[in-house]
Amino acid sequence: MATELLYLDDFNVLTASATVTAVTALDDGRTDIELDRTCFYPRGGGQDWDTGTIRAGDDAFTVQEVRLDEHQVVHHLGEGNLSVGAAVVLEVDAEQRAVNTRLHSAGHIVDLAVERLGLPWVPGKGAHYPHMSFVEYNGELPGDAEEIRQRVEQEVTAVIAEGSRNEIRFMPVAEMGDYCRHVPDNIPTNKPARIVLYNADFGVPCGGTHVQDVAEVGKLNITKVRSKKGITKVSYAVDGIN
Ligand SMILES: [Zn+2]
Structure with a gap:
């Protein structure tokens, strides 16, 4: 059965109870486990995995890596033993999640600003990591890189100052075009x-x-805009993070 992804419909779920559904002992003494449900975000979409702790009774396991394998979220744990069927309590490191969430959201704010400025770019891949944050677009720079960097920075600053709450909707990919300018294939x-x-x-x-x-x-700085082989890369940093 697929792992239920508790973070998908509520970004604020940082703790949950769950049941261990699979355990794989690794050669180095550590363990990969799967759960019936999880609030740990597995690395993906340019966003890093959540860190934190999984507790079983008095035992506490450090979550070192989280990935999505097909339909299962695999939690890579520090040393210790867990068995299938064990009841566990999940605790996501709230501070680290907040960093990842702010960096990830900053990428969408850049998208919003690019859209509002009417820049002729199609969103491509992004990276939202503390050591490297950028959004790439298919399309060339329509002018001076520094001038466009400044315009994007002014626009993201305006978007953040205006504030805006977002809304989650689940829908078939075929319907996304009704709400989204770009639906990747x-x-x-x-x-x-x-x-x-x-x-x-x-x-x-x-x-x-x-x-x-x-x-x-918070304060979002556009650190660099450059174009190469038809791809424009907008690099950014969030005050207090990177
Ligand atoms: Zn996103």
Whole structure:
């Protein structure tokens, strides 16, 4: 059975109870486990995995890595033993999640700003990690890179100052075009399809975790804009994170 993804329909679930459904002992003494449900975000979509702790009775296991294998979320744990059927309590590291969420959401704010500025770009891949945050677009720079960097930075600052709460909607990929300017053709099929709707009309197909209000991102700096071989890369940093 597929792992139930508790973070998908509520970004605020940071703790939950669950049952161990599979245990794989690794050669190095550590363990991979699967659960019936999880609030740990597995790395994906340019967003890093959640860290935290899984407790079973008096035992506590450090969650070192989380990934989605087909329909199962695999939690890679530090040393210790767990058995199938064990009842566990999940605790996501709230501080680390908040960092990942703000960085991820910042990428969407860049998208919003690019859309509002009418820049002729199609969203491509993104990375929202503390050591490296950027969004790529298919399309060339229509002018001076520094001038466009400044315009994007002014626009993201305006978007954040205005504030905007978002809304989650689950829907078939075929319907996403009604809400989203761009629907990539590589949307994962191994988890429920979801969009996050900003400003009631700017939808993004996305499985990541998002701030409730864009104002929570804080000061967003556009650090670099450059174009190469038809791809424009907008790099950014969030004050207090990177
Ligand atoms: Zn997203």
